[in-house]
Amino acid sequence: MNLNDLMPLMKRRQDGGLGFERFRTDPALTGLSWPDDVLRDFLYEHGDHGPFVDDYGHLDLSTITWTLESIPTVDFHTMPTGESEAGLIEHFAQHPVHWVTVRPPQVGQHWNDHGTWLRPPLLIDRRTLNPGGIGLQVLEGRTRVGVLRGRLREQLYVASEHAAWVGRS
Template sequence: MNLNDLTPLMKRRQDGGFGFERFRADPALTGLLWPDDVLRDFLFEHGDYGPFVADYGHVDLSTITWTLETIPTADFHAMPTGESEAGLIEHFAQHPVHWVTVRPPQMGQHWKDHGTWLRSPLLIDRRLLNPADSGLQVLEGRTRVGVLRGRLREQLYVAPEHLAWVGRT
């Protein structure tokens, strides 16, 4: 199963305007035993977003297992995102304070208190991509990773490790 196989579900979501609970219960997704956070951020929010489909449309979704992992800050320094949105992480990194202040206040407070994001981003093992490569790639959460890089550059508090959902086979 890949993103293109879910086109009818995405169309029903758009046409019917139904929420996440109904989306999650759709029979098309019964084979995916994914955490709600991943299902929401990956498929519900981005499953029909053009650049996202261009980058990840070929990925066999049914082979991915998601785990919440602790990732060292250093691993995020050069972690890429999808080719169609290359440079977007650095765009967010240029003004990390701005990107936090335009979000709900608890996000900014969480960065100040804990040096990390409030919600874990999604990373994918690059061996699942075409062409395959090594390491991890930011699938969803480019703003969060950009804020992390920008905070480091501006010498603002950043925790030594961060939680992220990681998709692997």
Template sequence: MNLNDLGPLMVRRQDGGLDLDRFRTDPILAALQWPDDVLRDFLFEHGDHGPFVADYGHLDLSAITWTLETLPATDFHTMPTGESEAGLIEHFAQNPVYWASVKVPEVGRHWEDHGTWLRPPLLIDRRLWGPSDSGLQVVEGRTRVGVLCGRQREGLYVASHHRAWVGRP
């Protein structure tokens, strides 16, 4: 099963919130067993985003296991993102203080106090594309990874390790 088989993913409730019921009741989607944080982030960012589906729609979602992992800050410096959003991480890295400040105030304070993000990004193991691919790719969280890279480049406080949801085969 892949994203192209699912049709529209995001269902909004009348109050504007996300309806996660489809992911709890649809047998195919429930079998993915995505953690609530992964599911919420994924739907919020990409539920009806055509370019995202073009980048990742071919992946067999049932072959992915999601875990919350702690990774060295240096690992994020060379991580790509999907082809449709190439260059966005570097765009955000060019002005990390600004991009952290345009979010809710807690985001900027968290970067200053802890040197990391409030909400872990979603990464995916590139071996899901084939055995010749390696490393991790940013699926969701390009702004956060860009802020991290930019803060490090500018000599601002950055934690040595960061948490991220990682999808692996």
């Protein structure tokens, strides 16, 4: 199963007749035992986004297992995102305070209190994308990772580790 196989489901979501609760129980997703956070961010929110499909449309979704992991800050310093949106993380890193203030107030409060994001981003083991790949790649959460990089650059409080959902084959 890949993103193209799910396009009829994405179309129903686009048409507005499919909220997340109904989406997550759709028979088309029966083969996936993914956490709701991952289903929401990967498929429901981005499963038909053009650049996202360009970068991840080839993946066999049924072979990916997701675990919530603690990732050291240093690992995010140069972590890439998909080729179709290269440079987007650094775009967000240029104005980290702005990108936090346009979110609900609890997002900024969480950064100030805990030095990290409120919701874990999605990362993917690059070997899942390419057998010769090394390290992790930001699949979803480019704004969050950009804010982290920008906060580091501006010497604002950043925790030493951050929760992230990590997908591996």
